[in-house]
Amino acid sequence: MVGSSLRSSGARFFSSANLEDLNPVDRVAKIFKDDAVELKEKLLGKRTWSEKKKIFPSHCDVLIVGGGVMGYSTAYWLADRCQGNLRIVLIEKDPTYQKCTSVLSVGGLRQQFSLRENIELSLASADFMRNIKRNLSVDESDPPDISFNPCGYLFLASEKGAHVLQENHALQTSLGAVVELLSPAKLKEKFPFINTDGIELGCHGLENEGWFDPWSLLNAFRRKAIALGVECINGTLKGFGYKAHSQINHLMLPPGQYQHAEKAIIELEDGSERSINFAKLVVAAGCNTGEIGAMLNLGQGQQGILGAPIPIEPRKRFVYVVHCPDAPGLAMPFIIDPSGAYVRREGFGGNYVCGKSPSPEDPEPTCDNMDVDYEFFENEVWPLIAHRVPAFENAKVKNAWAGFYDFNRFDENAFIGLHPAFHNIYVVAGFSGHGIQQSPAVGRAMMELIIDGEFVTIDLKRFGFQRYYDDEPLYESNIV
Ligand SMILES: Cc1cc2nc3c(=O)[nH]c(=O)nc-3n(C[C@H](O)[C@H](O)[C@H](O)COP(=O)(O)OP(=O)(O)OC[C@H]3O[C@@H](n4cnc5c(N)ncnc54)[C@H](O)[C@@H]3O)c2cc1C
Structure with missing residues (x-):
């Protein structure tokens, strides 16, 4: 799997040649050469700042789409758990955050929900926020204050x-x-x-x-994630590159039809396009998550599991x-x-x-x-x-x-889990009016799912996609 190995340094950069076009031997040689060049230039300090800005990572272990609270909380928990041994890249299209739901929220925190999962997520998140200085400080003289x-x-x-x-x-x-x-x-x-x-x-x-200040929480996650080595790119995810995997039989697809999404196409602020290969993708795109689903060909006229869109859309x-x-x-x-x-x-x-x-x-x-x-x-x-x-x-x-x-028109509750059409694409979205308060515990749950392969601290299996495909909505009675 491209880029899936744990890496010894969290801060490597590679040039953006299309690695997937190379044969495996050339690909390894290219990565090795890029690493060596990077190391040499780092040691000799030869690269100017403007040159460094042009460097775009060619691959990563985990690519996160969306720099709201869910994206940055997930990035923080992964980076904190793996301590530089995982290459994590986060992409955000709106660096001014003018439309980002996280900063436009009312910042309310409550335990008054009807579903066990929502109550447990908010209790755990309250505990995290109470200890936010210990959890998210980067500079002890300037601790986060929400x-x-x-x-x-x-x-x-x-x-x-x-x-x-x-x-x-x-x-x-x-x-x-x-x-x-x-x-x-x-x-x-x-x-x-x-x-x-x-x-x-x-x-x-x-x-x-x-209630708390939503921007301060987002910024605290962001600062800490970056300090732990997460690489952030200002750009817009535009589509995906696939690789056919005839040898993998997907239980819900006809034999030989599984396509593995392994490359994201990103449009940068200057209009240029780059691509990045990923081992795992986390879709944390808030109200735009349904659009990313369409880029993954979900609900675009295909049959079976690919026929259903991700039913998350904006509601003003x-x-x-x-x-x-x-x-x-x-x-x-x-x-x-x-x-x-x-x-x-x-x-x-x-x-x-x-x-x-x-x-x-x-x-x-x-x-x-x-x-x-x-x-x-x-x-x-x-x-x-x-x-x-x-x-x-x-x-x-x-x-x-x-x-x-980020409204889930299926049942107004979140999807937190692996999308069943893929073996490497996770979704964390659909929280309607209670996402910001749950972001600390949800980010931890995503980290557990990616690293441990299951929820460890809070069982969130009912928030997975199964309920959607089984047509069994899970209603929360205290949606505000
Ligand atoms: C008016 C209002 C009040 C609210 N009040 C509360 C409250 O009191 N308590 C509470 O807990 N919650 C509240 N919420 C809900 C909460 O704000 C959200 O559930 C939460 O912020 C969702 O975070 P997110 O990271 O999933 O999404 P977002 O914050 O929307 O972040 C998603 C990010 O993905 C980026 N993105 C999207 N598509 C792409 C792409 N193609 N490429 C790159 N980047 C992309 C977007 O630019 C965005 O920054 C409120 C929401 C609103 C609108």
Whole structure:
């Protein structure tokens, strides 16, 4: 397998000749020669910076597509585990991160989910973030700070949803989450500013919940991954090169038809195209993951396992920042109304962020721009939050932004695992509105899958593609 051997140095560079066009002997000779040239130039320090910038790795052990939290967390865990013995390359098309979901998120962390996996991922990630200085420091004098705001979520349920809240509470506490159920009377006692009309039950998080700065988390993973030897390239994945493997029989393909994707075609910022061979590929492209699936010919009119696309696509969501000096400030939990509208404090100056996903019967906003729909706030968000906390009747919008959920239209849950059509391509995407908080534990799970061949710490088998091919959706009831 090209590039699959563990390597003694994590920081080698090779020129970009097409290695796959060479016979095996010439290929080894070429790699050896490039290594020798690299070593010589490193020792003699002959290469200028502009020349170095032109160097593009010709092959790697693990190629990661996507430099959001999932890509960089996976890169960090792999590099930390293998300590320079694995060549890891990460490709990101948007170095300004203007559209990257990770930096446009609200940064909420909670344990209030309905699926065991989601609860365990968030508990483990909370623990990682609590120890972030120890885990991700590069320079001890400048440790990462993700500005964590401890503040419990308060999920509210009407009569219809109360039993779900109760069942979720039982599962969450059995797994170690510290959450309490509150009757309307108790809610009024604890949060007198909340209107409990139509509310049957509340569930409030007492530990490990709140929000943090998403950019700081992404940057901390990025800095640490780079310090551990991960090579980052600004470029856009455009397609793949394949090798026919007539000797490999894939159980779900006709004999002799398995094609092995082993080369990625990358368009660089200057418009030039380069290719890189990989042993393993991790698709961490967020809402663009379905597009990468199409590049892998999935869902492009073929039969059988190749016939199904990766059903992950962008869904635009708006976040509104409102100013409301009369609102409850520090006393206010992160409120999730039964309608799906949410509101939380932002800083200490009377500002709050709020939003809501569109109802299933409403049209989805188009995803070809980043424009904000202010009417959606007026008609769909403001009335709901002002009904629940009347102080918000005086809220004024100060700012707003749009971002894209990486939405799995099959069941709104993530795919974490090997794609069954390939022996070397992993997917980690489809987290809708709860990916950033789970990224520390998900990155570790990806590392385990790639290095150990199975999930070791948290069993995430149900998040694999099997459920999709078996048509057995796995629904999370607490999607916000
Ligand atoms: C408005 C909003 C609020 C949210 N609030 C929360 C919250 O409170 N809590 C929470 O946990 N989560 C929240 N989320 C969800 C969370 O932000 C995402 O689940 C998470 O950031 C996904 O990370 P990712 O790395 O998978 O994707 P991304 O951050 O989108 O990163 C994927 C990267 O892949 C790159 N890429 C794509 N295609 C290519 C290509 N062909 N070549 C090279 N690079 C490519 C993209 O440029 C992008 O940078 C929110 C999301 C939104 C939109």
